[in-house]
Amino acid sequence: MMKKIILYILLIASALAIFFPILYAFSASLMSTREIFSGALIPASPSVESYGQAFNRVPLLQFLTNSFIVSFVVMIGQLIVCSLAAYAFVFIPFKGRGIIFALFISTMLIPWEATVIPNYFTILNLGWVNTYQGLTVPFFALAFGIFLLRQHFLTIPKEIFESAQMDGCSRFRFYWNFVLPLSKSTLSALGIYGFLTTWNMYLWPLLVTSNNDVRTVQIGLKMMIAQESSTSWNMVMAAVVMILLPTLLLLFFGLKHIRKGLMAGAIKG
């Protein structure tokens, strides 16, 4: 009994400590400017006025839409490109696939930050600055994703493949009608992972966007801080809450899938 009480105290204290910054951001977004300056913790009369300001003074809606488009496109792109590659590694016994697989895996050693300079020029030369292509295409192939899906495809019984072949099922139909439906949980783990990481991406969109047409919400937030922080922290915090909402919701509802994906990485990686 004593142990239970101590545990609950520890749990509640830790939860408060960890969630405090997010709670406080939410609380500050409902405050008036005067309360922000007086250093209040909780607004006396909560108001959503600063949300309206955030949407009016900066094109927050545009930024959010851009982030949605970019994250969604990367997610779909990754799922297609990675699953096709993983399918080839598992179900097409061609010569040299071991070497190509090793080559793919070795890219996990290349930090993306070490490649940004030539990548920036590639995008510049393709005329992809300030375009959705420039923000999405470079991330379509993810070694981790190929690896994760390959591990899962290996668990699909070979007999299914053989009997499907016997029935004259083409390679692509087997991929589409059997392999993908049998891998739903791994695909959703990878999809959530891809969406989250793209939504949260910072350095790349900072480099390849220079106007508001395609700029993602993370860079929009940086702009907002530069413009507004000296006066309206409540508005900045309202923007922060709007940015956090989609990913926090995705995390809360997809936690099981994410854990599964991360664990597969942890155990095999």
Added chain:
Amino acid sequence: MIIGGILMGKRIVKAKNKSDKKQWKLFASGVLYLLPALIVISVFLFYPMLKTLYFSFFVTTAGGVTQDFVGAGHYSRLLQSGAFQTSMWATFKFVLYTVPTGIVFALFLAVIANEKLKGMAFFRVIFSSTLGVSVAAGATIWLFLFHPTLGVLNNILAVFGIDGINWLTSSDWALVSVAITTIWMNIGFNFIVLLGGLQNIPEELYESSRIDGAGYWHQLFKITLPMLSPTLFFVSVVTLINSFQTFGQIDILTGGGPSNSTNLIVYSIYREAFYNGRFGYASAQAIVLFFIILIFTVLQFKVGERKVHYQ
């Protein structure tokens, strides 16, 4: 006999041709399925990695065209540069501040969240929550918390009659402040992975040790931690590599200052390249970053293999 031999030979050649053809067909369709991934990885990872190496031997124009070959010139300049030494030193200190602390915190959370109690699902979600917080949003919240006059942290200090700290503008504190932000943001990921590791430890191990009369602490140090070591190892590799790649927090919180005390390596690359237009010099730093990460990854796996307990 002879004719038969020739016939048989022909048949073998034919069969071989057939299997060659089949092999080739397999190869072609294999490559077809790999093609999208091959193209993207070649264009956006392999090519730029080689190009970075190439850039690092040249002085470039502001538009990124290579001009003069300087050989290892940039690298020898890096070794002598006080600014780069400051940046490397700050990077290593930052890694030291963030990696062990982040893992210890997350381990504590994972251990208390691994008990079977009512409402545990709620606590697990809360402890995972920072995984859903983007660098920009997280850093912005902390920018507000660190604010010298409006920030909660200095307000709390004021309650105890302590003078406010210049969290982000004093060179003693700026790196620590960025580290605090980073540790907080890493907790979600570390917690999820460590909790998963804990849940993979077979229950029977605890049961049999309980029969032997082992207490809580004995179990923690004799069963839990040794069995968890592969997961701890994985988490430490990932966070170590991540902290060498830190960028967003720096850009939002300090901009590399004050007096370069938070100018971590990726930020330094970014500034040299995209502010100062010195793409060659920045590329040399990027190559240094590549090798640091390579060395640490290999080292961790070599050391880890020996020390870590695998099932």
